[in-house]
Amino acid sequence: MSDVELVTEPSQAKQTTDYIVVSGDTLWKIASKFNTTSSEIVTLNNLDPNKYLYVGQKLKVPASAAQPEQQAATTYSVVSGDTLWKIAQKFGVTTQAIVDANKLNPSAYLYVGQKLIIPSVAQPEQPTQTTYVVVSGDTLLKIAQKFAVTTQAIVDANKLVPTAYLYIGQKLIIPSVAQPEQPTQTTYVVVSGDSLWKIAQKFAVTTQAIVDANKLQPTAYLYIGQKLIIPSKQ
Known part of the structure; x- marks a missing residue:
């Protein structure tokens, strides 16, 4: 009886691909993305399953026909006045996501020119802007009310100092989605005995609203025949 040499086929090495951990990832989530199991990822990477993953950690995962859609990240340079909250709002992410992606101390100050990774899938939606x-x-305050936005939104969009004076002819970006609603206006002709207070009472508006609409001095006298814009009808 002749000896038969048994040859064992070497097991084919499992094809893998590299995956970078992003904020919010867990073994279960990554396994689901790659149609595998948490235990297989643990084995491939010699992980301790009781330890947390960290943002930026490189893992080997089984290569699959359809690769998961990688979370898009963008780099943002800090500008004057920025805070974690403002940047998070701008990109539609949480402050914690930015903290995790950049390994920041949440209480640390940002500095102008600092580069931050924003772990957002999509770029921030650009609001419709208008120039005023x-x-x-x-x-x-008046401009903010006119465009139904906050004064802070105008300050941020134009990188203004909140206490700075505006000047006539200055162009401001108004980061509003919709155009300001135009108030209903009517024209009133001043008659004998009229006062700002009486006219305001007649049209159920404030005297300040009439002053603003007509660019009047609050102490100015009205004259018979004077035409006034009444900015709203109640």
């Missing part, structure tokens, strides 16, 4: 030219009597 400052006219006499304008204030941040």
Whole structure:
């Protein structure tokens, strides 16, 4: 009886691909992305299953026909006035996501020019913007009310100092999605005995609203025949 030599076929090495851990990942989530099991990822990487994954950690995962869609990340340079909260709002992510992606101390100060990884899938939605030219009597509050946005939104969009004075002809970016709603206006002709207070009472508006709409001095006298814009009808 002749000896038969048994040849064992070497087991084919499992094809793998590299995956970078992003904020919010767990073994279970990654396994689901790659249609595998948590235990297989643990084995491939000699992981301790009781230890947490960390952002930026490189893992070997089984290569599959359809690779998971990688989470898009963008790099953002900090500008004056930025806070973690403002940046998170701009990119539609949480402050914790930015903290995790950059291994930051949540209480640490940001500095101008600091580069941050924003672990967002999509780029921040750019709001519809309009340009407004400052006219006499304008204030941040008045412009904000006109466009139904906050004064802070205008300050941020234009990198203004909140206490800075506006000047006539200054162009401001208004980061509003919709155009400002135009108030219903009517024209009123002043008659004998009229006062700002009486006209305001007649049209159920404030005297300040009439002053602003007509760019009047609050102490100015009205004259018979004077035409006034009444900015809203109640």
